[in-house]
Amino acid sequence: MKQKLETSLRQEIKLTPQLLTLVKILQLPLLELQQVITNEIEQNPFLTDDILEEEDVSYEEVEPELPLKDEIDYEYFFHDEWKKASLPSERYNREDEEFDPISNVEEPENLQDYLLTQSHIFFDDPDEIKIAEEITFSLSDDGLLEISLSELAENLKLPLEKVEYVHSKYKFFEPVGIGSRSVQEVLLTQLENQKKEETLEYRIIKEFYEEFLTNKLYIIENKLKITRSKLEKALESIKSLNPKPANGVWGKSTDYIIPDVIVEQRGEELYVSLNLQSFPEVHLSKSYFDMYxxxxxxxxxxxxxxxxxxxxxxxxxxxxxRRNNTLLKISERIIAVQKDFFFNGISSLKPLTLSDIAGHIGMHEATVSRAIENKYMDTPSGIFPLKFFFSKGVKNNSGFEVSNKNIMNIIKEEIEKEDPNNPYSDLDLVKILEEKYSIKIARRTVAKYRENLNILPSSKRKGTLRR
Structure with missing residues (x-):
């Protein structure tokens, strides 16, 4: 083979350390950003948490080396107003706006987001949603509930019976067993989800859990009067269960969260603002500025x-x-598009994509994606991950887009109203969606949505009790 040297031209995008810093800060949730700012104040003498009066600062003869310095009024960095100057609360009324969904985005990637999304889809009652949220925030790294139901009821000032009801449903969210109070309850819940209440496996976990843990198989064998081979087969089935529902693909549960965005409802209007009360103080140091x-x-x-x-x-x-401005712009657009959701519930949730937001605020999709990562919005309807408001849509027969979360909610409501002795099949649900709601989707799509709601197929729902 003959060797030769060639030259070629190609374009590459290389992020400087400064731009990497901007990207990192954009992605940080408020809790982590607090720690970063605290560490930087300790390490950089130009940063301080003291607030200076504006008249004490002069700005002449300073040439900061910012990549986009003309767009930043860094004079604000000396006092507290720099955090607020470009962050006014916006007001939205309930008049409809033009909406044009484009493409799909991924579902929430971490467990806490996923559980909050399921909570708002499954429950309609505000108190039940609040209970489900509190359970989500009270999970251990393994996915077990770390406080008692009575303590939960006392903290929320709600009836214990309602807390018990929500918990009984919450355990069957994905991953099944999440929020259980013990490993034994996790295993029993997973077996119940598989309709195995009458099996040997279920009886072993319920009646002989201590013997199971200590491997005293002879006691189980003798008391149940079963052969060793039958017992070992049941144990193999039990081993396929997951005693730590928050582990595996989910990893550890998310730490305590601080909402980055706050939405207030005043009459028929919504106000959106950043959670600046939880934002740490950080400013330029006047003494080191003078020295510079x-x-x-x-x-x-x-x-x-x-x-x-x-x-x-x-x-x-x-x-x-930049992080605060970007987050506020995204949140304002979310409220503008999804305002009906806050007044009417999940049935009014519209399709929304990263492309929609990016096009409206004049930013790249990747920037929007980074900005909403692990960010939360505190609203009158509860705490939502920002990703909750994003979903693909399906066109109905009138040409309007319907959010997939809205369709899932319709499926859940129709199944709740069905005759327990004659439950709807997936094909029945396809017909109901088309005839009653003018939504035409495939049977496999209905099956997927039903499974996402953790609802069993009709053959396994027959005869079961409903709320």
Whole structure:
């Protein structure tokens, strides 16, 4: 083979350390951002949590080396107003706006988001949603409920019977067994979900759990009067269960969250703002700023140190500034599109995609995706991950888009109203959706939505009790 040298041109995008800092800050939820800011204040003398009066600061003779410095009024970074100056609350009324969905986005990727989404789809009553949210926030890393139901009821000032009802349903969310109070309850719930209440496996876990844990098989064998081979077969089935429902593909459960966005309802209007009350103080230090201005008496090493630290401080503050503005713009658009949801519930949830938001606010889809990652919105209807408001749509016979979450809610409501002795098959649900709601989707799509709701097929629902 003959070897030869060739030259070629190609374009590459390389992120500088400064741009990587901006991207990182954009992705951080408020709780993690608090820690980052605290660490930076400790390490960078140009940053402080002291608030200075505006008249105490002069800005002349400073040349910050920001990549987009013309777009940032960094003078605000000396006092508290820099966090608020471009972040007004916006007001929206209930008049409809134009809406044009484009494409699909992924479902929530972490367990807490997934559980909150299921909570708002499964329950309609505000108190039941609140209970489900509290259960979600009270899970251990393994997915077990860390407080008692009576304590939960006391904290929420709600009847214990209602808490018990919500918990009985919550355990059957995906992953099945989540929110159980013990490993034994996890295993029993998973067996119940498989309709195995009358099986040997279920009886072993319910009646002989201690013997099962200590491997005292001879006791189980003798008391149940079964052969060793039959017992071992049941044990193999039990081993296929997951005693730690939050583990596996989900990893550990998410830590305590602080909502980044707050939505308030006042009459017929909605107001959206950032949660600045939980935002840590961080500003430029006047003393080090003055030192930086009068650097002619400093050594080259001192000048280089101050320059690096000053630019690092400005990059951090710019990153926070951009993060807050981006998050507010996205939240404003979400409220504008989904405002009917806050007044009428999940049946009014519209399809919404990253492309829709990106096009409206003039940003790239990747920026929107990073900005909503692990961010939460505190609303009168409960706490939602921002990703909750994104879903693909299906066109009905009138040409209007219907959110897939809305379709799932319709399926759930129709199944709740069905005759227990003659439950709807997936094909029946296809016909109901088309005839009653003008929504035409395939049977396999109905089956997928039903499974996402953790609802059994009609053959296994027959004769079961309903709420």
């Amino acid at each position: 201005k009068n650097k002619e008496n400093l050594s080259q090493e001192e000048k280089r140190f101050l320059k690096n630290k000053f630019n690092a401080a400005l990059f951090l503050l710019e990153g926070i500034y």
